[in-house]
Amino acid sequence: MNLFYIITGLVVLIFGGDWLLKASVAISMRLNISKIVIGMTVVSFATSAPELIVSIKSALDGFPDLALGNVIGSNIANLAFVLGITVCLSAITVDQSFYTIDWPVMMAASILLYAFIGFDGVLNRYEGIILVVLLLLFIIYLLRVQGKKIAQEIDIELDTKLISLSKTIFYLTLGGLGLWGGSELLIKGAIGLAEQVGISERVIGVTIVSIGTSVPELAASIIAVIKKEKAISIGNLIGSNIFNIMAVLGITSIITPIKVGDTQIITNDIFWMLGIAFIILPLCFIPNKLKFGLKEGLLLLSCYVLFIYKTVF
Secondary structure, three states: OHHHHHHHHHHHHHHHHHHHHHHHHHHHHHOOOOHHHHHHHHHHHHHOHHHHHHHHHHHHOOOHHHHHHHHHHHHHHHHHHHHHHHHHHOOEEOOHHHHHHHHHHHHHHHHHHHHHHOOOOEEOHHHHHHHHHHHHHHHHHHHHHOHHHHHHHHHHHOOOOOOOHHHHHHHHHHHHHHHHHHHHHHHHHHHHHHHHHOOOHHHHHHHHHHHHHOHHHHHHHHHHHHOOOHHHHHHHHHHHHHHHHHHHHHHHHHHOOEEOOOOHHHHHHHHHHHHHHHHHHHHHHOOOOOEEOHHHHHHHHHHHHHHHHHHHO
16 A cells, blocks of 8 residues: 555656646746746756655655655666666767766765765755755856857757646646645655565655656656757756755755754765766766767666665665
C-alpha cells in the first residue's frame, strides 16, 4: 500500500507540475511578459514545483531528512541518472556557457549548501534568504548578459500557443490540487515505507522520492535529444540543480528552518552530490572536447548505481 501511495503521489505530482506550468505560461503571456523572463522564472519555478511542495511539506510535518534527501538525491539523479541515460541514447555537444557560467554556478551553489549545513547541521532562515537572493541575482545576470541566446532556446522550449482563459483556470486549479494531493500521498507512502522496511526517511528521500521527482527532467531531456535540441537537455539539468538548491531549499528554509536528522546526509550524500557535479567538467573535455557520449554516459550511470548500492546497503 505504501508503494502504491508513493507511485500514485509521484504520478499526480508530475501531472500537477505540468498543468501548473501550462497555466503559468499562459497567464504570463496574457500579461505580456517577455518569453525570456517567462522561461527563466515562471518555467523554472513551475518545473521545480514538485520538489518545492514535497520539501516544504516534509519540513513542516517534521521530516527534514526527506526534504534534504529529496533535493540532494534529485541533484545526483539529474546528472548521473538522467544525463547518463540521455547521452547513452545520443551524444550531445555543449557550448562555452556550460563551463563559463552554468557549471561554475551549480558548483558554487552546491558548495554553499555544504557550507551552510555541513558544520551546524541546520539550514537557517537567513541562509535561505541568501540562497534566494543569489538566485535572483543570477537570473538578472542571465537576462542582461545572455538575453538573446536564451530567447532562441526558449522559443524552442515553450509552446507559445495561447490557451483560453477557462482552460488556464482549469489547468491552474488542477495543477494546484495535483501538487497538494500528490505531495500528501508521496510523503505518506515514503514515511510508511521507511517505517515498514526499517530504513531511514533519508534513504527513501535520496532514492525513491528523488528518482520520481527527476522524471520530468528525464522526459524533457529525452524529448530534447529526439528533437535534436541537445543543448537544451544539459542546460535543463544544470538549471534544475541550481533551482533545487537555491529556490527549493532556500524557500523551504525561509518558511521553516531545516535541521539535519540523519548525519549521513552531510557525511555521505552531499559529498556524492559534490563529486558527481565536479566530474561533469572534466568529462566535458576528456576524451572528447565539449562532448558527452556513450562512454561518459556509462560512467555516470555506473556512479549512480554505486551511489544507490552504497546508500541502500
